[in-house]
Amino acid sequence: MHGLISKIETSAAQRDTLVAILVDTSSALPGCLSYVVAKDATDPNAIWVTEVWDSPASHRASLALPEVQQAIAKARPLIAGFGERFETEPVGGHGLVHS
Amino acid sequence: MHGLISKIETSAAQRDTLVAILVDTSSALPGCLSYVVAKDATDPNAIWVTEVWDSPASHRASLALPEVQQAIAKARPLIAGFGERFETEPVGGHGLVHS
DSSP, X not given: OEEEEEEEEOOHHHHHHHHHHHHHHTTTOTTEEEEEEEEESXXXXXXXXXXXXXXXXXXXXXXXXXXHHHHHHHHGGGOOEEEEEEEEEEEEEEOOOOO | OEEEEEEEEOOTTTHXXXXXXXXXXXXXXXXXXXXXXXXXXXXXXXXXXXXXXXXXXXXHXXXXXXXXXXXXXXXXXXXXXXXXXXXXXXXXXEOOOOO
């Protein structure tokens, strides 16, 4: 499995809009086992996305899907920057769901 | 919802054992919507745990469950320390499963 933990920086005023775009995009992408969108509990300008894919190839392929391209186009103007980014190899747990 | 992203430090020799303890413990805890255990892709001594709970109270309550107490007792000698820890408010996405 292939995992990513990423912090996205936006503005507090735009955070809910950006969160909604990311949540909408995350349903049922091929090879996506988990995609959780969260607000940072203390930083009003930060969003965390934690992703699990069955392979790096599935993640790369998702970026070319029309619905993901459209979401990226909508999200980009709301993104001020990127914070921490950790690449992982998920092993197991609870909530890994084949779409 | 209540989320945690935590880095646990161990030794490369003990990482698989610690990962297995954490994976075993994560199934079907009340109020746990997601609990993913992952190896850091570049640091052989690091594990990431990403958790989503329906509330902070459910998370706190889980720590008192006998099976979690037993897991903590087994895991503690394998833990060298803790790294980054981020508290989040998950909003939605894919893979949030009621246990």
